[in-house]
Amino acid sequence: xxxxxxxxxxxxxxxxxxxxxxxxxxxxxxxxxxxxxxxxxxxxxxxxxxxxxxxxxxxxxxxxxxxxxxxxxxxxxxxxxxxxxxxxxxxxxxxxxxxxxxxxxxxxxxxxxxxxxxxxxxxxxxxxxxxxxxxxxx
Amino acid sequence: xxxxxxxxxxxxxxxxxxxxxxxxxxxxxxxxxxxxxxxxxxxxxxxxxxxxxxxxxxxxxxxxxxxxxxxxxxxxxxxxxxxxxxxxxxxxxxxxxxxxxxxxxxxxxxxxxxxxxxxxxxxxxxxxxxx
Numbered sequence: 001x002x003x004x005x006x007x008x009x010x011x012x013x014x015x016x017x018x019x020x021x022x023x024x025x026x027x028x029x030x031x032x033x034x035x036x037x038x039x040x041x042x043x044x045x046x047x048x049x050x051x052x053x054x055x056x057x058x059x060x061x062x063x064x065x066x067x068x069x070x071x072x073x074x075x076x077x078x079x080x081x082x083x084x085x086x087x088x089x090x091x092x093x094x095x096x097x098x099x100x101x102x103x104x105x106x107x108x109x110x111x112x113x114x115x116x117x118x119x120x121x122x123x124x125x126x127x128x129x130x131x132x133x134x135x136x137x138x
Numbered sequence: 139x140x141x142x143x144x145x146x147x148x149x150x151x152x153x154x155x156x157x158x159x160x161x162x163x164x165x166x167x168x169x170x171x172x173x174x175x176x177x178x179x180x181x182x183x184x185x186x187x188x189x190x191x192x193x194x195x196x197x198x199x200x201x202x203x204x205x206x207x208x209x210x211x212x213x214x215x216x217x218x219x220x221x222x223x224x225x226x227x228x229x230x231x232x233x234x235x236x237x238x239x240x241x242x243x244x245x246x247x248x249x250x251x252x253x254x255x256x257x258x259x260x261x262x263x264x265x266x267x268x269x
Contacts, residue, residue, distance in 0.1 A: 051169050
């Protein structure tokens, strides 16, 4: 019954999108974190999605989504002169995170919209299934 | 019961194809942010026309090792790739609005088939009760 597959497909998509929201929240929360050197400064994290292709043998071959990996942004870090900061290095510099707030906000909106789309899909499929169960009851 | 099959007409097969199509469309919507995912769809018209008028070509099986043609076309539904209106940089061809529209349309048509089936069973029951 293909309609039951939809719960799996949209469910994986919802969990992938909520993981993406978690990463965005972590990035936004750490936007102002500083560190004493470039290596330990906070780096923005982004998810990499991929399709689950396990059931490719089936004719419909419909697959859900999974998070393949989390990649760290390679953008450069901003260096500030703050000798009073306890995290500053010997020369008095601190390194900002490389989070781009605008990018994170758009990511957040995109993730929440995709999540809502999948909720709608599940709701519609649920209605279709319930109506099918009532088939023949007049 | 061949007579009951004729009573319900094309709607049982239509329901199967509609539910398959909705799962394909749900996969498209689920993969809206997956890089390199190619949106797909079932050509409903083509599949149903094959279902209603099975191909007249027949294969002579003179040896038991010969493979028969699939009797039920719905098991080998033709999946086709969607051509995007506007290609995106990450190779994903899902267009959210298109998929949502198609999904809604598919759901309504599924329910239309259900309504037809309900009507048929109701009239059959009425005929049986003989009031």
